[in-house]
Amino acid sequence: MPPTLLCVDADRSYCEILARAFEAEGYRVHTAHDGEAALAAARALRPDLVTLDVMLPKRDGFAVLEAMRTAEAGGPRTPVLFLAGGAATPAYRARAEALGASGIVTKPVPLDRLLSLVAGELESRSRATARRAAQQAPAPAARSVSGPLLEGSLAEVGFPALLHHLHGLRATGVLHLQCGKKKKKIQLAEGRPVAVKSNLVQETLGQLLAASGKISLDVMHESLLRVQRGEGLHGQILVAMHMLDEEDLAHALRHQAEEKLLEVFEWADGRFRFDRGARLSGGNVLSLKESPANLVLRGVMTRVTPDAIDAFFAAHAEEYVAPSEAPFYRFQDVDLDAAAEALLARVDGTRTLDDLLPLDERSRRLLYALHAVARIECRPAPAPAPTVRQPAPPDEASAAPGAQAPRAPRHEPASMHAPRAPQRADVPPAAPRRAEAAHAPASPRSAAAAAPPPAARPPAPGAAPRVAPPPRPARSDAGRLRPDPLVETPAHRAAAAAYVAPAAPRAPAPDEDALRAELSGMSERLRGRDYFAVLGVTRTATDEQIRDAYFALAKRTHPDRFSGASEALRRAAEDLFSLVSRAYETLGHRDRRNEYLRAEMTRERDRAEVEEGERALRAELCFQKGVGALKRKAYGEAREQFEQAVKHYPQEGEYHAYLGYALWLADPGAIGSVHEARQHLLRGRKLAPSSDKPYLFLGRLYKAEGKDAQAEKMFQRAVELDPDCVDAIRELRLIDMRRQRSKSLVQRILRR
Template identity: 30%
Template sequence: MAPTDPVHVLVVDDDRNVQRMLADALTRAGFRVTVERDGEAALAAFERQPFDVVLLDVLLPALNGYEVARRIKSTPRGEGTPVLMLSGIYKTKMHQAQAVERHGAAGFVEKPFKLNQLFGKLEGVLGERFPKPPPPPPSNGSPEPASEPLADPRARAEASLVEFTAAESTAAEPAADEAGIRAAPASAPAVDRGSFAARAFPELLADLHRRRSTGGLLLRRDKVKKIVFFRAGAPESVKSNRLSECLGRVMVRERMISEADCEESLKRMKTSGRQQGTVLIEMGCISPHNLRYALELQLRLKLLEVFGWTRGEFQFNPRAQPPSETVRLQMSTAGIVHEGIKRSYDTTRIKKALGEIAGKYVHPAEDPLFAAQDMSLGEEEAGLLALMDGSRTVRELRRRGPLSPLDTDRFLYALLCSQMVELRTERRTGPPPPRLQATVARAPGDRPWDEDEEVLELEDEVPGDDEGHLRERLLGALAAMRRMDYFELLGLRHDAPPDAVRSAAVELLREYRVDGPASSAEVETVVHQIAELVGKAHDTLVDPASRDRYRAELRVGGVKHEVGEAVGRMLEAESAFRRGEQLLAAGNVPGAHAAFSEAVRLQPDEGEFLALLGWTTHARAPSDAVAGREALTFLAEAVERSPTLDRAHLYKGHVHKALGQTGEAQGEYEKAVECNPGCTEALRELSILTWAARLAQPRPS
């Protein structure tokens, strides 16, 4: 490593929250970061390029961290590379000793950990190579550069789209279709307008979330323009006219690739027609998982930059529907608000935002839907939230809480924007409410392993099921809930106090992540119905008079809930879809096609059902061009409904390839990899197309 090169750290963890937290913190500290989610990808990355230090989680899918460490340390390059092991499960002295003695680890860090503890370990193994604090970033008011040499064609097209949409927004009837944005029904509510001088961005975001708004939020500050697209109150994607926010520049700035790598990838893009991320994968600069992480990071940074704006205008248009994107923001609205305030609010701004509140008491929100929002808090923030029970003033929390006064105010402002707490002049009376457990980004709890059990023989935990199984579980849960009375639903006795009702409702809403981004239209519908049912149960039981009326109705047997026609139809469609998958796996394509047709008839808006119907339409007659075009119609609708479903793009690519449309096939395979870095079939097809293109080139004489 040259003296001026940043320290390159490989982070290996399958938890996206941990990935994001570590990558953001390490990058801000001056490290260059590469992120991988499993052991095999980590070994491939280590073989591809050198790293100065490895942060390695023990519990990984397929190949556990101990084996990854052993293989790294057995190579000439890895022999001198320090490996720090991370774990929230294997943290006994025996496990730590094994990590060092058997597998060559330089140290062991227990989850959950504080960043200063991790940095202390890193400084210990890196010594003088530990990065010095980087210079402060340029202010948000800095002018946009006149040109951006690292901008790819997709970034330039995005900038043009934003400019066009901004110009059209001033017209009486915006030509949304020409801008590539689908129009909503004419009955949609009126457009909201305002300025950031009068309304702060975090408050605006939280308000759109509470209203469950769908549409496009146009933001302007001088020559900078952005559009944030919302679906049911959750920010989903961001478009920007700032070429400095293009993917290549973000990856260079975050030290994921060098500027030379970026320039070379742009040259290859022009000759191959590939997306920049795919080219960088082929060059060996990044892995598919790195690409996915970079695309998600790019979205977050585009949005978080706006929190620094103190002037400018906004305009919300409910007629601008979110476009189909392969990558969406994966943070809850409350989490984005919290992160943005932490990054951009200094003492002056936070004091102006909060005003004089030192003597007011901080009470938890009454509404369980607000209290259940996920902020993915650190341990200290979760501890501070637990102290906000109505018995302490803001002044006391600043003095005695686990955070500094500035960080306490930032956290409090984020909670107030999201309406997770409220300020009152009076102190809480009566017994304290049950402590609400905040969602904390941490590893699973300890398990009762035998002390003499061989670590490498322990079964790894594998991440959650796929989209279909998630949908099936949610539908089953909703059907079961509808058969319960409200006391059964919340798991309460008939004489449970109101605070217990609230606590049970919040816990149930958190379990089903009702404020998080939904992966498909049907999942969003089911989760929304669960939230409505839990909210109705809470409102009925928390009020004594309503509860008495409800108990009287229960005694005469009049309030049990049926599953309902809509839920019954969803369950029937899911059953037909599962039957189709089994038939397809058995090679019965006509039978599978019939089953998928039935699933689509019952639930025509579910993207995965449409994708499999399209694929079997083609598979029944793979050489029939008419069937191929019909299949593409179903697959295009599947992509429209579920743009993050890798199978829809993969099948669409296969059909385009069968029809001889290699350019379109290549684009769909690239989108499949963006959706799912583990889609090996799409990666294989891209490699085949690359070799075919090279063989087709004329050889020099």
């Protein structure tokens, strides 16, 4: 009999995704979404392991575990793994250890790590408990990386929430999507979309170009006939017909890929399946420069249907909206204009969604998007009037074991992502998830309509007086907000798109070289320093000064800023963000700060970071020096630096590509050097298939060897991956000029 897991989380979308992931590993999974339901399920099911959200409504996670331990007195203890949405403070860790928890991890936790923790804990339990070992098989081994990991309905987990959660889980694989006859596949790399494939005829290159007026229907049909005759790819044929140049083609392919992805935001239902570790063959490369959160924001603002927005407001109308507690979500890269920032300033935990009404269509979409990416949360109880917009992390006073009294609002649970309906009271909480209609309603709107109206709540102690809100939009008999005229017209997309563009022009995003230099400078300054130096504050700084310093530094080091960079750079950013977060967890509260100061003189500091992160940083430093030497044409020095970068971090494809290029430039006439250079370039192309540099350098090598056809293909691929690759565009234009001169010469000879 497979092990039984109880998955408890206030966020139904997140809970659903985790449950399906655990089921794919062979476990029997049940779910619950509040403390009372979790405790009832634990008593009825006697699960082999519980994943338990710390911040739950009705009873927090620590109170649930305390009650479980009381009931288990004298018997075997159920392993419990805490998932903390905010900072896993020392007080949290101390409480978890005192209650015998298996551990506490901060969300978002990579899926591979979570599955490994669960499997390891179940394996230890199976060895330690003879009775369990006799009745149950050991925890199942990891599935093949190409096997289906999780699947479900887009009506239960909306596409914005699904994309957001897969990014938080750092999922790598292929996401299969189907809605009726529509089928799409999205390749994810650590949660970032990098390629997409579609079966829609209207999303083919010719159809998109014809619809935009770039080519005529006659040209489209003629070029398609040439494709059928095997003369080449559609884009290349259009270039040969002089309908497009290489730069136009690159931009058209990028637009095609983005259209295939953004169209999914319009789906109201459908099915999804995620194949962990799988690779997508073919498809369009997504050269997205924006963070995953900004991608979700753009999709919601321009594509999500008005019905989905209405369903969100109906499901959460009486809940209080507040900024997210989790540092990872709070500081993710989300571009907001002045109007959006002004609206976000009103989200302080003291107002419900209804209190914020009336809102125009753009503001409604913005709130939905910010909720989808967990920038804001919906809570059942109000917060006290805040002194600053962002809430401080929990303190020890509110963390007394077993406390069940109403907590400070920053401890209240968050419905962080997709709209969800209230849980029905007539379904037993311990029932299996598949039969638990209340845990996965088929329609958020229908569930919201069936839910009884909530009772009036008295203001929380210390809360600001409730002011009567302005007139709200009327509700229909179904309980859904009636859309304003803008929603009902086809112009809602244009209005939403106009909102996405900031009112003031944004500064151009820094290129990767600038990000490398910035991150390396911060790493050299912060690593090995005490936590006060990490945050850049004095030992006499106040809580507010420390919080302000942390907010500023967390935004600069957030991994989303480096989402389009190399793997080594992303890993170094994640390590640095983790260091900054640990510093704030320790210094952000006066009692913890004093404890740190008292222990500072007696403890031996652990200055070593994760080995892989250290190697990544050393590799980055060598790589930067190599790039500088390459610009100075000091090819021998560049080769030595790139060799060191490859030695420190051999799995980074760009390091191999630059090393191969430097080897060739240092000694272009030596057969051995050329062969070694080609091997490194091919290795770089394999390790970094979405980077333009291996293709650009291979193209130059083939060009020098007189292999013009192969060189042209490499340059074309480089432009496809990065339409702004000026060097590859220049090389293609030179090739085209030589081809035209050659044709002219042949024509002159034939005339004679």
